[in-house]
Amino acid sequence: MPEKAEALEQFLARCLPEIQNVFVRPAPTPGHQRLWFNQKDGQQFDSEHVSDGVLAFTALAMHAISAEEGQLFFIEEPEQSIHPKRLRELVDLLKDIVRERKCQFVIATHSTVLLNTFRDEPEAILLFRRSDTGTRVKRLSDVPELLELLQQTPPGDLLETGAFSAAF
Numbered sequence: 001m002p003e004k005a006e007a008l009e010q011f012l013a014r015c016l017p018e019i020q021n022v023f024v025r026p027a028p029t030p031g032h033q034r035l036w037f038n039q040k041d042g043q044q045f046d047s048e049h050v051s052d053g054v055l056a057f058t059a060l061a062m063h064a065i066s067a068e069e070g071q072l073f074f075i076e077e078p079e080q081s082i083h084p085k086r087l088r089e090l091v092d093l094l095k096d097i098v099r100e101r102k103c104q105f106v107i108a109t110h111s112t113v114l115l116n117t118f119r120d121e122p123e124a125i126l127l128f129r130r131s132d133t134g135t136r137v138k139r140l141s142d143v144p145e146l147l148e149l150l151q152q153t154p155p156g157d158l159l160e161t162g163a164f165s166a167a168f
Contacts, residue, residue, distance in 0.1 A: 007065050012058065015089045022058070052081040057090060064093055067103045079111035091117040112156025119154050122147060129168040136168060143167045 009021050020040045027034040035047040035058070047055060060078060067073070079087055091114060094105045109115065118124045125140040140146055140155065145166055149158055158164055 004065050008058075008062055011061055011065065011093060015057070015061075015086060016054065053083055053086070056081045057083075057086050060090055061093060064090075064097045064103075064105075067097050067101055069101045070103065071101075072104045073106070075105060075107045077109055077111070078107065079109060079114055084113040087111065087113055088117055110159070112154075112160055115155040115159055119150070122150055122155070125155055127164050127167045129165075138167045140164075140167070 012019050012022060018039050018041075020038045023036050023038065024033045025036055025046075026032070037045045037047075037050055037054070039045070056078065060075065060082075063073065078090065082090065094107075097103050098105065107114065115125065123139055123141040127138045127140060127143075129136045140150070143166065146158065146163065149163055153163075
């Protein structure tokens with residue numbers, strides 16, 4: 001596990017330049033641990049005193065880095081609290097984990113930023129449509145008219161304009 005902790009620290013140091021390292025200490029509640037952030041200026045903050053975005057970003061990165069071969073993860077709308085630049089960095093990390101460990105990450109999103117990170121991978125974008133008869137799913141790469149639009153328009157813009165409804 002030390003190599004995974006080191007990988008997390010390196011990733012966070014690259015993406016959150018103000019952070020020098022992270023560490024775990026016992027929490028006031030017996031048997032519990034608390035995550036701490038050590039800033040480059042020497043200040044330390046526990047997880048209760050950092051933003052929701054930093055916590056979400058750290059938690060998702062920690063889960064990704066800890067992933068075992070072939071695992072499946074579901075992530076619900078990471079854009080809710082994560083800065084767009086950090087969101088792109090997180091997706092890059094997830095793509096690396098997918099390549100290295102053959103894991104899968106299913107991400108539910110309405111984020112144009114997140115969708116645009118998959119512009120060159122339309123097979124990775126699944127479109128969902130719910131109805132009274134159930135949920136239908138199509139891969140973006142299986143919809144010729146959307147693939148044609150994708151040549152000129154990023155997938156996030158296609159989402160914004162409602163073009164994805166052409167799949168159904």
